[in-house]
Amino acid sequence: MTNAELDKLKQKYVAAGAASPATAYAARAENAEIWDADGNRFIDFAGGIGVLNIGHRHPKVVAAVKEQLDKVMHTCQTVMPYEGYVKVAEKLSQVVPVRGHAKVMLANSGAEALENAVKIARAATKRPNVICFDGGYHGRTFFTMAMNGKVAPYQTDFGPMPGTVFRAPYPVPYHGISEDEAIRGLMMALKTDAGPTNTAAIVLEPVLGEGGFYPAPASFLKRVRDICDELGILMIVDEVQSGFGRTGKLFAIEHSGVEPDIMTMAKSMADGMPISAIVGTDKLMDASGPNSLGGTYTGSPTACAAALAVLEVFEQENILERSQALGEKLGQRFGEWQQKFDCVDNARHMGAMAAFELVTDKGKSERAPNPELAGALCKKAREEGLILLSCGMYANTIRFLMPVTIEDSVLDEGLDIIEACLESLI
Incomplete structure (x- = not known):
């Protein structure tokens, strides 16, 4: 046509x-x-x-997907698991810089990864609140819409957003927000809106994506890490857009040396196949009960094959x-x-x-x-x-x-x- x-x-x-x-x-x-x-x-x-x-249709990714199509297309990994899911989890646990031994959950999209990261943080801390940042973008599901630091076009027309999401300024000196001012804003949010004992996580992009491609200073990320440690709050880093080599490191957070508690990733993880991941410290990832995490298509065999091929390309090229x-x-x-x-x-x-x-x-x-x-x-x-x-x-x-x-x-x-x-x- x-x-x-x-x-x-x-x-x-x-x-x-x-x-x-x-x-x-x-x-x-x-x-x-x-x-x-x-x-x-x-x-x-x-x-x-x-x-x-x-790139579009990288030959190794195409070959891996074609090979998988001749084996298994779908079983739902919670019904009958398969090698690809386990191998992707193993590989990611080895390369993602979270604190301690890592475990992995696979999902379908960046928004789904963020939704599950918040679920895991709430289960692990028994706290409801989440603090995000101005300009941040985390998805188009209802909770991730509430997490986004920009109303239009993501929240327009969709009525009230879920509560327990609070906002702090992101450091963008070009637009008048210094690192010190951003930290003051974060501390003020913890004082006036999201009390520390009720806050499960602080969620941020190490480089704003939809918000304008502004990298957070390494010193700012370290200060956020220190605040989280002091107050018992989890640090969740969203690498959906900045991950998988876009910044010259496998993940943008590596430029700072900071180790988050949980990281989310998607987009270039499988070179066009729909997959995402939540990677976190093992005790956190195991905090919720049986059958509390998952979905029909999460970590599909074909997407897992593509993700493994992508990681191989990174190693070889x-x-x-x-x-x-x-x-x-x-x-x-x-x-x-x-x-x-x-x-x-x-x-x-x-x-x-x-x-x-x-x-x-x-x-x-x-x-x-x-x-x-x-x-x-x-x-x-x-x-x-x-x-x-x-x-x-x-x-x-x-x-x-x-x-x-x-x-x-x-x-x-x-x-x-x-x-x-x-x-x-x-």
Whole structure:
């Protein structure tokens, strides 16, 4: 079918709240390139929103999934377990930097991982409250919607959110929130809203994802760890978007040396197959009763096969080194744009988790975010064959989530498109 034919069906049958505004439909993909139903080629700087760190259809992942399809597709691991689930749990327990001996639960999505992390924390501490941070994003289920540090579009139209979720400021000096101010805000939340003896966990992203790709200082993460230890609160780190090599480490928290009690991960964990994980210290993970955790499709055999192949690719293909090198290339180009364009500001990257802001009045202390330009840039780039995403509390951040495995020539082509689009828009 053509793009036009598919779009007509979408308008008729797909719920408006779930329908993409895009009018090109993916037909095939390879590494960092996608071809639509009409044969048009796109360079992919979005990676399915950070899902494809080792590229579309990595050969080892495809081979592993095909091999698994010839064996078992589904039994429900709580009914009849299988090797893949156990092997993924073993591998993750060896590489995830949580405190002590780790145990693992597999789920289907990042939101489901966060939901279960909170359930486990509540079971282990017998406390109800959770503290999250401004700008954080944790999912679209009801409890994770309440945890999100941004109302629109995630909470709009859906009525009252679950209680016992409280908020603290995230350190973003560029927007006027210093590390000390963020810590003061966290301590104030513990004093005025979420008393320590009633707080199960503090949940944070080591690098804000949807909130704008701002990395938390290592010193801030260490101070949060100290506060948790002092008050008997669990530290839950959400690595759904920042994990699996995006920042130049397997997990972003490794840059700080901090060991959380529980970590969540998903997205690039299986290179496009739906799977997520909750990894935590064994006593915490065993705190809830029999049959209290699970789901029909959690840790499906095919997704487990893909996840094991991804971990093998990381071991064999120097993905972390490639992420670091990609980040350096992006940082260099961003620096050139900051010099060339008055609208480009605050370029940053941790490994290949890279972004810059689009602003007005760059020379002033209060730079005004320019979400209109960000939207126009993403639209223009799509017209020129480049898939690009914005994000951030002010919708003015341009984020980069191309596969770490992108070829240099394709990378340069995509960056040239952005530069040309900026030149045409300003």
